[in-house]
Amino acid sequence: MNKTSLLKISFSILLIIITHAAKTQNQWFTGINIPNQEKTIETDCPLYNVGDPELVIEYQHALGNCNSYAVDIAFTSDSTSFILLYLGKGGSYIAKYSDNGQELWMTFLAVNDSTEFDATQFITIGDNYYIAGYWGEIKMRNYGVIKVNNNGKQQWIKLLKTEVDKKYSEIKRVAIFYAEDNNFLFSTNINDTMYITKYDSTCNKLWDISSVDLNYQNESNYTLKAILTRTHYVIYIKETYWQLDFNGKILYTDTINGNWAWNLFPENTNIYACGYTEPNQWIRKYTQDFDLKKEYLQDVSLKQREISSAKTIEELADKSLLVFYDFYYDGTGMGDIHYNVQILHLDANLNCKSTINLYGAGSQIANKLLINKDGDYIIFGDGYYAPDNCNKLFLAKIRKWPLPVKSNETLPLFTLYPNPINTELNIAFKNKQTGMVNIYSPQGNLLYSKKLNNVNNAILSIDYLPSGLMLLEYINNDKRIIEKIIKN
Known part of the structure; x- marks a missing residue:
């Protein structure tokens, strides 16, 4: 022959x-490269693409109905499965999936038969899930928490809007954060004033504080966020942060050195911040008292792309980091904007070790990355799904990574x-x-x-x-x- x-x-x-x-x-990540790809990645940072033999995508599912959008994902308390929160047809859904990507149950979150609940975030307390959200007409919005147990049954919905709040006409954002001893912090942006309130697990109010109390005088059209360290809370708005004790007393306040911090991530004894100071995107490593230790910069003006925000920063056992984010680029140079997903691996000194490009045929928006007990990566997000010609959820599992750095002999x-x-x-x-x-x-x-x-x-x-x-x-x-x- x-x-x-x-x-x-x-x-x-x-x-x-x-x-x-x-x-x-379902092929979300096809390995289709963006234009001028060689200009978007550091030349000294090895690059892995879909299709490389070292990069094993175990599954990549399209979930939800058309016009579904990712909200949040977290492991169950035993870390053997995970919970997805998303917006879909008629409102919000919470679902449980096994590690191999199989749906175990799904629950539609209901206020009543006719009112849609818009979920914004959830936390896990014990074997229960507390979902923050709001409902009602824009000028008459209510906000509160729905509790769902580990079998997917909705236990109750609690209205957290107070009589004082009712004089305000516009509720822009709500969020929920885990606090110590099975309590939680709940934040709202009402009439451009931000509030954060501490509740116990039955929604009894313990204390509250507002941006007025914090003497925050800058732009207020942002979400107030919070993280829990071993000894205190850190709450922040854009570039300013405050340290609070567990009773809501202000311990310290300062600004992060840079004009916009998107997210903070507490990892072991460190806090990682990601943000933007024109023309650079940055990731900074701080102590829990916000002493700056290291900085990683990406000059987006040279790379022809914009990182929208790091959605997850995970510190690994060797103190290196995984950074999960999306970025947008102009595919034609004429305003044809696309989003794609990347995973960045930085060493303990925030030097780039390698990058995974999860390019696809459409736009993908990153939501969050989880690391399972075997060291594999579960990634969640949403984007345009060509086979159905609409926006759907993606759920994918990538085999254990970081990968060994490519040497010249293996290029x-x-x-x-x-x-x-x-x-x-x-x-x-x-x-x-x-x-x-x-x-x-x-x-x-x-x-x-x-x-x-x-x-x-x-x-x-x-x-x-x-x-x-x-x-x-x-x-x-x-x-x-x-x-x-x-x-x-």
Whole structure:
């Protein structure tokens, strides 16, 4: 049997496998690269893409009905499964999933038969889930908490709006945060004044404080957020933070050195902040008393992208970090905005070790990343899902990572660009090469052939070739490499 026949058989098998996978798996993350990808990643930070053998995506599910949006995700108390909170048809839903991505139960969160509950966040207290949200017309909104048990049964809904609140007409944001001893903090933004209240697990109020009490005089159209450290709370609005004791007494206040902090993450004895000071995105490592230790910068003006916010920062056993975030880019240079998801691995000194690009055919918005007991990663978010032509949830599991850093010996012999191709395909070799390049159709027919002699780069003019998937074969004295290419 000649080489062409063998190639026809092997490629036909490959097509069957690819077709079967496409039919049986929802492909959120396809490995389609953004334009000018090489300009968006640090040159000294190894890059992993969907399709690399080191990157194993165990599953990637499309969940919910059309127009579903991710709100929150967290492990159950035994860490064997996780809880999803999302907005969908008719209101809000909470669902329990196993580690292998199977739905165990799903509950529609109800105020009554006719009123929609808009969930914003949830926490776990024991085996119960406390979901913050609001309901009612914009000018007459109520806010409160729904309690759901570990079997998915709604236990009660508590109205937290007080008589004093009723004089205000606009409730913009509500959020809930875990406090010590099975209590919780609940924050609201009412008429551009922010409030934070501490409740016990039966919604009895323990104390409250407002941005007026905090002498916060800057813009108020932001969410007040809170984190729990071992000895105190940290609450913050944009660039300003306050340390409170567990009774609500102000211990200290200051500003984070930078004009916008999106999120704070308490990890062991450190606090990590992510934010933006034009033109740089940054991640900063602080002690729990906010002494700055390290800083990681990304100059977005040079990278042609914007990080919208780190949605998760996890400190690993070796003190390195996983950062889960999304970024947006202009796909055409004419306002064609897309979002995609990345996972960044930083060492303990906040130097970049590696990056995973989870590029897809549409836009994906990151929500949160979880690490299971085996060290695998569960990622949750939403985005445009092409097969159904609407916005849906994505839930994916990535095998244990960080991956070993790629060495020069394991780098590919060449890179192809652009791919997909319009008229010309460029081949950039790692070193000078003499060999033969062949391009085959899906049926194994030879479409193009070119001999190379001691070159670092080759340009193939293939505008006359048909559109679609093809195989590129490179052969030299000791290697035979086959890559998939796509012609527009």
